[in-house]
Amino acid sequence: MLNGKKILLGVTGGIAAFKAASLCSKLVQQGAEVRVIMTESATKFITELTLQSLSKNPVYTDTFDEKNPAAIAHINLADWADLVLIAPATANIIGKMAAGIADDMLSTTLLATQAPIMLAPAMNVHMYVHPAVSRNLAELAARGVMLVEPGEGLLACGYTGKGRMEEPESIVAVVNSFFKRLYERSQLPLSGKKVVVTAGGTVERIDPVRYISNDSSGKMGFALAKAAHELGADVTLLAANTHLPLPAGIRVVHLESAQEMYDAVLAEWSVTDILVKAAAVADYRAKEVSDRKIKKSGETLTLELVKNIDILESLGKQKTKQLLIGFAAETNDLEKYAMDKLQRKNCDLLIANDVTREGAGFGTDTNLVNIYDTTGLIESLPLLSKEELGMRIMELAAARLPGAQE
Incomplete structure (x- = not known):
């Protein structure tokens, strides 16, 4: 799986640098x-010449040492890599x-x-379990950074515990598995979409x-995204x-109002292949929003x-290549309202459910839907979990x- 893959190897200043x-x-x-980037500290443990000889490429240590005047090295390396491995x-x-700090060649390239x-951590056992390091690793994991867990054993400092960089053979196996997953993913029906x-x-x-809102839990939308x-x-x-x-591996944008949602959709629209509008968007908003808490006064309150x-x-009016999928939650005359909505809003598919039926509607883990296109009903599905329905x-x-x- 590694044949022809471009791996940028970052080596930082720990005793495990010799394993690099x-x-x-x-x-x-x-x-x-x-291609290798070393921090200044890493060069105290292993020489640039060693990694240059093994990689058959120049080794980079200084942000300002531009080896090729036609290219900015840290940008060129950042764009070149199929994978950045820090070990x-x-x-x-x-x-x-x-923290997003960029004060040397490696950290600048990482930004x-x-x-x-992919990270292969190596440090003292107490450092590895320190709250700051745990917090930082959790933050990076949330951004999609992969971790090769360190092993347990005798550390260079004399302690025994977790913190030893995983052996090179194991790291190579993890890298192989990563590229294998990428290959398998490229064969999936929505790959590249x-x-x-x-x-x-x-x-x-x-x-x-x-505020004004509704009972939507977001479960159907999250199931569709997964x-x-x-x-x-x-x-x-x-x-x-x-x-x-939050679902793993999925970019999530948090927003509040209908206008914010519209703006967020428009920001993605030109590069979108499929848009699924599973959100329950408020039809109306307050004409005037008070910047202070409205105090109780009188027996009634009129809200315009x-x-x-x-x-x-x-979006139905604007679409060109996009496949547009809408949802309709109804309480009666399901097909009539579903087809009317599909046609008025120029949807390609309309998923309609009668929220009065048991197991369907807001907040449940299941749903019961009919699916329509411009020709009419194409599928009436039995009661399914929202996960199963999202996949269908x-x-x-x-x-x-x-x-x-076909």
């Missing part, structure tokens, strides 16, 4: 092209990454790259402590008022509402994209 030589050698032996990764570089990043899913109920403020990700898509989840755990932008209808909808959407296999 073996790691570099094994990556090259398996067909990878390796060993000290507490220092982990902290810099979490500039959009390639996947951009999917945007909206989820949850929007919030329309009345004053700083009150399904699209499992089918290989690059997924952006636009999440309104929801308290669900004005209509929000209809996001689905607006996304499989149906994938089959309708241009170039999809």
Whole structure:
């Protein structure tokens, strides 16, 4: 799996830096092209010449030592890499990454790259479990940085415990597995496609402590986003008022109002292949929003509402190549209202459910839907978990994209 892969190896200043030589050698032996960035501290443990000889490429240590005047080295390396592997990764570089500090060649390149990043930490056992290091690793994991867990054993400092950099053979195996997953993912039906899913109920403020919203939990939208990700898509989840755990591997944008959701959708629209509008967007908002808490006064309170932008209808008018999927939650005349909404809003698919039926509607873990296109009802599904339903909808959407296999 490593043949022809471009791996940028970052080596930082710990005693485990000596293992970087073996790691570099094994990556090259398996067909990878390796380029190395060393921190100044790393050069105290292992020489640049060693890694240059093993990688057959120049080694970079200084941000300002531009070896090629036609290219800015840290940007060029950041763009070049298929994977950035930091081994060993000290507490220092982990902290810099979490904080966004760029004060040397390696940390600057890490900020500039959009390639996947993998860390193989190495440090004293007490450092590894320190709250600051744990927090930093959790922050990086939330951003999608991968971790090769350190091993346990006798450390250079004399302690015994967790903190030993994993052996080069094991790290190479993890790198191989990563590229294997990428290859398998590239064969999935939504590989290379951009999917945007909206989820949850929007919030329309009345004053700083009150708002108009609805009962949407966001469960259906989250299930659709997970399904699209499992089918290989690059997924952006636009999440309104929801308290669900964030799905791994999916970019989540938090927002509040209908206008914020519309703006967020428009920001993604030109590069979107499939948009699934599963959010329950408020139809109206307060005409005037008080900047202070409205005090109780009198027996009644009159609140004037004005209509929000209809996001689905607006996008239906604007769409070119995008596949647009809408939802309709109804209490009666399901097919009549579903087909009317599909046609008025120029949807490709409309997922309709009768929220009065048991097991369907807001807050449940299941749903019971009919799926319509411009020809009418195409599928009436039994009661399914929202996870199962999300996968069925996304499989149906994938089959309708241009170039999809019959």
